[in-house]
Amino acid sequence: MSNNLATIVHTFTNRSSLSLARGSLFKFVALLAAVFVLASLSLIYLAHDLDRTEEIESAFYTKKAMQSLEKSMRSTVKDYAFWGDAYKHLHAEVDTDWAYVRQNIGSTLYADFGMQGVFVVNDVNRTVYSVIKGELKPVEVADWLDQSIVGILDKARTGAETETPITAFINVKGNPVLVAAAAITPGTDPTVVPDDRPPSVLVFVDMLNSTKLELIGNEFGVSRLHVATPDEKDAISLLPLGDNGAAGTLHWSSSQPGLRLLGIGLPLIGVAALLVWLMTWAILRRTTAGALALDASYASLQSSQDALAISEARFRDVVEASSDWVWEIDSDWRLTFLSERFEVVTGLSRDAWVGALIDDLLGTELGTLSQWLSIPNRRPDISVQCRYIDTQDRERITRLSAREMTQGGFRGTATDVTEEVESRRRIEFLSQHDALTGLPNRTRLQEFLDGKLKALPTVEQPLIMLSLDLDRFKPVNDLLGHAAGDLVLNEVSSRLAACVRDGDLVARIGGDEFVLILTDVNSQDEVEALCHRLIESIERPIAIDEQEVFVSASIGIAMAPTDAFEAAELLRYADIALYEAKSAGRNTWRFYAGDMNARIIERxxxxxxxxxxxxxxxxxxxxxxxxxxxxxxxxxxxxxxxxxxxxxxxxxxxxxxxxxxxxxxxxxxxxxxxxxxxxxxxxxxxxxxxxxxxxxxxxxxxxxxxxxxxxxxxxxxxxxxxxxxxxxxxxxxxxxxxxxxxxxxxxxxxxxxxxxxxxxxxxxxxxxxxxxxxxxxxxxxxxxxxxxxxxxxxxxxxxxxxxxxxxxxxxxxxxxxxxxxxxxxxxxxxxxxxxxxxxxxxxxxxxxxxxxxxxxxxxxx
Structure with a gap:
């Protein structure tokens, strides 16, 4: 009787041990599976985010490329259309000798600007002058484009009074074509008296073939820019041209850093999962064999506990091998767990922060982290960017994901994204600033000007624009090299910025050309005093490689609303005044005057x-x-x-x-x-x-x-x-x-x-x-x-x-x-x-x- 009882107890104990071992192992496997799934999802999310960011940037630069092309076309057609000589020789009468033979509006537009078609359409919409690929030919613009452009001509004539050209994308035989049109007017030429007829229209046509599109894309860092084929119409990388894509759709090839990341990361996670599965299978086999082979002795129980400890150690190693660190907080928002990776990534002490409030460690731009975690019905797959201070007193940025635990509190991972965020900020900064000097570029200048002009400056409180060009700068580049020229430009930029107030703007718009916008100058004497300070500051010697370099500057000045009220006109008038300053011997300044434009036309x-x-x-x-x-x-x-x-x-x-x-x-x-x-x-x-x-x-x-x-x-x-x-x-x-x-x-x-x-x-x-x-x-x-x-x-x-x-x-x-x-x-x-x-x-x-x-x-x- 006693032997049977002992056998029963032994068997029961044996089975209990086996069940306990298997249960612990399954929990361990489930936890490991959750870790692998979480790591895979995080990797997939990061890859998707990288690809999406790359796609957004490519779309942005493709759009900027088309906008730049349109702007260039509008500027070119405006220079030729709003010109008194063009009005006399192409509207009042059509003088082919003046236009084509003398190369005023002839084959050079094709050779220099790539204009495949140049047309003049008279007041009754009949083509009276046409140059096709640099050759004079009697062709109607509608026949050449295989469609009517009456709507474009009407819009161009509407902009005659404000001297505003227009551009439009159209589709010609399956290819996108950019058409620029402007009404031919006397401009500011006082010698030309306009007649009562509707103005003739100057039309420039630029056909965007595959070669030209690829060149445009390469200039803006966009790979393989081309017209989308039918099987590419559902792709993500698309930019429609014209109204609702009537002129065609552009497609480009975006690099996929996320896909490359997945190609490396997922196989590694898969290999790790396979190894863990094999390890689990081996542990399960050993645990099962041990439980069946051993009796319900203390030694058997101790062996199961050792196996569990090894398994937990392996789990901890897998977690710490991840680039993220793992955290847990209780219902009182206090940190209860930080993985060892926390110290490696942040440089902070785990012991010092376990037990502290998570809001003391991390903060968001929208409030405290605890407020974000408390949002009702918050999607668990949404992450938030948080900031913390590392041991070097530098601000770091981490992307935090969190899930609520059943027993209360939250658990999640944190990924350091400081370099990624700083790279994005750098891209945004470079889009509006000059890479060499750090000064605002043309884009930022245009935005600043538009904003100030919307504030409607008055005669008493004018907006002052200074167009500044360096004198004697070219010999610096030629004799000392471009590195020395870059040093000179940086030094001049610093001196210009030091001469203006905080509310003013100093922009570099090219080579050695700068533009200054002054917003709080009330008199001409103040402007002249500033010009004197600017030239005096620039003329100070610049030390380069133990030798002194000397440059000077010429300045052209235009004011709103006295001279103009449009940004483009203000820039043009300031450039005209700059030309007068250079003609006057350089190293001086000139205010814009109406007769200057007449002299430019005469020249x-x-x-x-x-x-x-x-x-x-x-x-x-x-x-x-x-x-x-x-x-x-x-x-x-x-x-x-x-x-x-x-x-x-x-x-x-x-x-x-x-x-x-x-x-x-x-x-x-x-x-x-x-x-x-x-x-x-x-x-x-x-x-x-x-x-x-x-x-x-x-x-x-x-x-x-x-x-x-x-x-x-x-x-x-x-x-x-x-x-x-x-x-x-x-x-x-x-x-x-x-x-x-x-x-x-x-x-x-x-x-x-x-x-x-x-x-x-x-x-x-x-x-x-x-x-x-x-x-x-x-x-x-x-x-x-x-x-x-x-x-x-x-x-x-x-x-x-x-x-x-x-x-x-x-x-x-x-x-x-x-x-x-x-x-x-x-x-x-x-x-x-x-x-x-x-x-x-x-x-x-x-x-x-x-x-x-x-x-x-x-x-x-």
Whole structure:
């Protein structure tokens, strides 16, 4: 009886142990499964959030790319449409020669801006002028676009009074096309009187093919931007163009950082889960075998407890291997558990915070964490961003997830997202600020301007805009490198910001261009005082690599509402005033005035006419003889260009040469002068040479050596009969490059002469180091030669210097017989001026040569 009872007790105890072991193990497995599921869900959520963030950013930059394209098109069509000359030649009458032949509105729009179609539609909506891919063709815009654009034309005419162009996306044969249109108006040209007809409309068409879309996308960091195909119409990465996507839909390829994260994370979690499952299977097998093999002794119970401890240790290791830390709080909001990972991630002590209120550790922007956890019916899968202070007194950001426990309190995980949040903030900051200087960019400037203009500034409380451009900045980049240029821009940015008040704005809108917006300036005197401070601050030396760099600034000023009330107009007027400041000698400021715009229009008209003049033979070449002072023999002549304008008459060089240099026409102009002068001089007696002036710009670009070689070869003239006159500014800009170029010119055999000697800064050092054959005394010394003993001494010293260096000395501006006698007295070599001979056209100069040959020597020498 006792043995049976013992057997029953043993069996019962054995089964109880097995049941207890299995129950504990199943609970452990369930907890591990929950941890793996929680880790997987967290990983999936994070991956989804990363992909969604990337998609939002790609959509944002794609939209910005299209908006930038539209803005550029509106700006381009506005520059051409709101122009008095365009009104006269394309609305009042259609002058194809002016528009296409002279390249005012012709093939350059296709070559430079990629405009596949340029059209002018008259007041009855008939196309009167069309350029297709740079070629003049008689095509109706509606036929070319395969649809009517009457609605676009009507909207463009509606914006005529406010000079507002429009843009619209349309669909042409399955491809998106951007159309820009603007009514042709006289603009601010006071010489044009508008008629009573509805205005004609200038239409620019840009077809967005796959190549152009991909280039636009690459500029904004968007990969494979293209027109969506039918099987891509349900994709997420879509941007409709036109009304409800009528012009087509753009699609792009977004990178999927979340998918890559899942590709790495989920397999690792799966491997970990498999290992845990195998471990659990092994433990269960061992526990079951042990429970069946052992009796209900203490040893069996102790073995089960050891196995459970090992299992719990393994669970703890898995939890601590996660990048998150785990927390629990009770119903009184006090922390009851913090995983060991808490100390690794935060640097804070677990012992110090267990038992403390969770609100003392973490806080949210919307209130305390306990308030967020207490929200009724709060979705358990929603997380919240919290902030805490680490041991270095730095603010850190963590994303917190929480679930309510059945016995009260909450349990959850926390993920550190500080770097992710800071990256987003950086992206937002860079979208509105210049990456180099940290100043606001064009986008932020536009927003600031719009906001201030909506406040309706008054004459008593105006809004002041300063457009500022650095002078002498380009040599810094060229000579010291772009790194030095960046240092200069940063220093200038700091100085500008220090000169304005807190409510004002300083923006960098490009290269060395800045815009300042002043909101609390009441008088012109205050503005001028600020401009003086700005220039004075910028002119202070900037130390770079143990040397000092000096720059200055020019400033253009426009005011709202006095000058304009639109942001774009205010910017344009400030730029016009800036141009006037630069024309006035730089390092100064100018307020905008109405006649400035007229001068800009006049300069644009002269530039257009000059381009036409160079191509169509309106230039004339005159020659001013140069004589040997000792015996009166002609030794050569200086070639001087003149412009015989068909309407304005003879235009002097000091009017059109600066325009040629600024517009890039100087190379074409100089080629014409050089070739014509060499061709004419080749017909002169061999003892005579021709002297040609070179612009400093030609030393910086334009393949000067090749152009001179071609002129010498084509004309057949002996190179020793060609003299090139250069000014000292060539050497000031880039002395090493100028020396190398001049040495190459000397190897060609031509002569080199320094023009305007005595007006520079380091002429003596240049004369010793550079291969000059002669120098010309500036006419300013001769103008007061009779009255000024100082000028006599200077001329005599220059002649002596030239003789010591074996240079031919030529005096310019000989106006009287006294000038000539004084130059003879100091043994000056050569001279030219009105007293000896005025500049002569080609025919008159040839007649002079014939007379000189027969007479031998001039009688007045």
């Amino acid at each position: 644009r008209r002269l530039e257009s006419d000059l381009r036409f003049a160079i191509k169509h033979g309106e230039l004339r070449l005159h020659f001013q003889p140069r004589y040997r002072i000792a015996d009166g023999q002609m030794v050569g002549a200086e070639a001087l260009v003149r412009w015989q304008h068909p309407e304005r008459g003879l235009i002097p060089p000091d009017t059109f040469i600066p325009i040629a240099e600024e517009s890039g026409l100087i190379l074409s102009l100089s080629d014409w002068v050089l070739n014509t002068a060499c061709r004419c001089a080749a017909q002169w007696p061999e003892k005579l040479f021709v002297s040609v002036n070179l612009s400093p710009i030609e030393f910086k670009r334009g393949n000067l050596i090749g152009r001179i070689q071609k002129a010498l070869h084509d004309s057949g003239i002996d190179p020793t009969r060609v003299e090139l006159e250069i000014t000292e500014s060539v050497m000031l800009d880039d002395a090493a490059g100028a020396l190398e170029l001049m040495q190459t010119l000397k190897r060609l055999g031509v002569r080199i002469c320094m023009d305007d000697f005595g007006t520079g800064y380091s002429s003596l050092s240049y004369l010793r180091a550079f291969p000059f054959d002669g120098l010309k005394i500036d006419r300013s010394f001769l103008s007061r030669l009779v009255e000024s003993d100082d000028d006599k001494a200077i001329v005599q010293a220059i002649v002596g210097l030239g003789r010591a260096l074996s240079l031919t000395v030529t005096a310019e501006g000989i106006e009287t017989g006294q000038h000539l006698q004084l130059l003879k007295a100091v043994a000056c070599d050569e001279g030219q001026g009105y007293f000896l001979s005025r500049p002569l056209d080609i025919d008159a100069f040839d007649a002079l040569l014939d007379a000189t040959e027969s007479a031998g020597t001039r009688s007045n020498v």
